[in-house]
Amino acid sequence: MDGPSNGHPMVGGEGPHSYSRNSSGQRIVIDMALKLIQEAVDEHLEIKAFSSSGAFLITDLGCSAGPNTFYAVSSILQAVEQKCQSLGLESQILEFQIFFSDHVGNDFNTLFRSLPPDRRYYAAGVPGSFYGRLFPKSCLHFVHSSFALHWLSGVPKEVQDKSSPAWNKGRIFYPNAHKEVIEAYAAKFAEDMGVFLCARAQEVVLGGLMVLTFITRPDGIAHSQAFVTRCLDLLESCLVDMVKKGTISEEKMDEFNLPMYYASPREMKESVERNGRFSIKKMVELVESAEAYPPPTGKMMASTWRAPLEGILKEQMQFGEEMLDELFNSFTRKYEESSIVEFVRESSITFVLLEWSTAD
Numbered sequence: 001m002d003g004p005s006n007g008h009p010m011v012g013g014e015g016p017h018s019y020s021r022n023s024s025g026q027r028i029v030i031d032m033a034l035k036l037i038q039e040a041v042d043e044h045l046e047i048k049a050f051s052s053s054g055a056f057l058i059t060d061l062g063c064s065a066g067p068n069t070f071y072a073v074s075s076i077l078q079a080v081e082q083k084c085q086s087l088g089l090e091s092q093i094l095e096f097q098i099f100f101s102d103h104v105g106n107d108f109n110t111l112f113r114s115l116p117p118d119r120r121y122y123a124a125g126v127p128g129s130f131y132g133r134l135f136p137k138s139c140l141h142f143v144h145s146s147f148a149l150h151w152l153s154g155v156p157k158e159v160q161d162k163s164s165p166a167w168n169k170g171r172i173f174y175p176n177a178h179k180e181v182i183e184a185y186a187a188k189f190a191e192d193m194g195v196f197l198c199a200r201a202q203e204v205v206l207g208g209l210m211v212l213t214f215i216t217r218p219d220g221i222a223h224s225q226a227f228v229t230r231c232l233d234l235l236e237s238c239l240v241d242m243v244k245k246g247t248i249s250e251e252k253m254d255e256f257n258l259p260m261y262y263a264s265p266r267e268m269k270e271s272v273e274r275n276g277r278f279s280i281k282k283m284v285e286l287v288e289s290a291e292a293y294p295p296p297t298g299k300m301m302a303s304t305w306r307a308p309l310e311g312i313l314k315e316q317m318q319f320g321e322e323m324l325d326e327l328f329n330s331f332t333r334k335y336e337e338s339s340i341v342e343f344v345r346e347s348s349i350t351f352v353l354l355e356w357s358t359a360d
């Protein structure tokens, strides 16, 4: 069941800073993954094994409130329907149940209000952290999650402990921090992934599939070199400026750390292998196809980061609208003055298809 954390939900609603209005980049990637989802269903889904269960159960973990979740789940549904048709089983699986799952603080109202009216599935919301059990045993046929697994279950304790060599003084993130900080974050990721996989192994049926799409640091690229972490480094420097101006206290800055980690595909593979509950059927970096992306401008990047980070900055730094505007305007300026955009390819998106192996 859910742990104590309510998480740090994306900006809800449909306003200018909302996730639903600032997640088109993620949609491009979900689009790239569709063909792979179709192939996954065609090649690996043992549909005959499930046909007696009546309904096909899908969940999207970390669904947020924007349109991406509907897009992703309806493409899974279509792929399953097509497979049934191709096997002459269309009369067997009649119904689909989709569970939209996210932290309790997620804007489920906006999510439910914007459910497609012509949907061909039953919809339900499941509140709670995916770093714990969310469903009864052996009930899910397909688990999907995109752009969510870089969120850790929390900040590693050591980085907030003044007496620890991993204390992350004056910083909000790990890429340019000393090695103990990086190690603490990497260990937290490995631990969280283990918990995530154990929970899903209980919930997924025999032969069930799981597709995870997430931002990664390409293998062989240093933490400080990846595009996403360069962006957060820039955000950190904007916060440092605010400390120098006295807008925020040094103490607040020392206490604040982001609970996020951008693993490499290798780290993800090692976590799955160490856990042993799922086997990797496919692991692809979507980076090459991402070349079609237009290079993001400073304003675009500021909006892309504000939607996920506004909540945590309000909660932990007590930022109001004015301070958020100051921070993200400063980010826009610094981004445009910098050469970060040249490194946009130095982050990748990894698609991984996992098949259930064992619950224990």
Ligand SMILES: C[S@@+](CC[C@H](N)C(=O)[O-])C[C@H]1O[C@@H](n2cnc3c(N)ncnc32)[C@H](O)[C@@H]1O
Residues within 6 Å of the ligand: 007, 008, 009, 010, 023, 026, 027, 061, 062, 063, 064, 065, 066, 068, 069, 101, 102, 103, 106, 128, 129, 130, 131, 145, 146, 147, 148, 151, 152, 153, 308
């Ligand atoms: C960037 S949004 C991704 C939304 C959508 N899946 C997409 O691809 O556009 C990340 C979502 O993951 C959710 N999330 C992060 N950690 C989570 C956790 N431990 N349990 C459940 N949801 C979580 C956040 O609340 C947020 O809604």
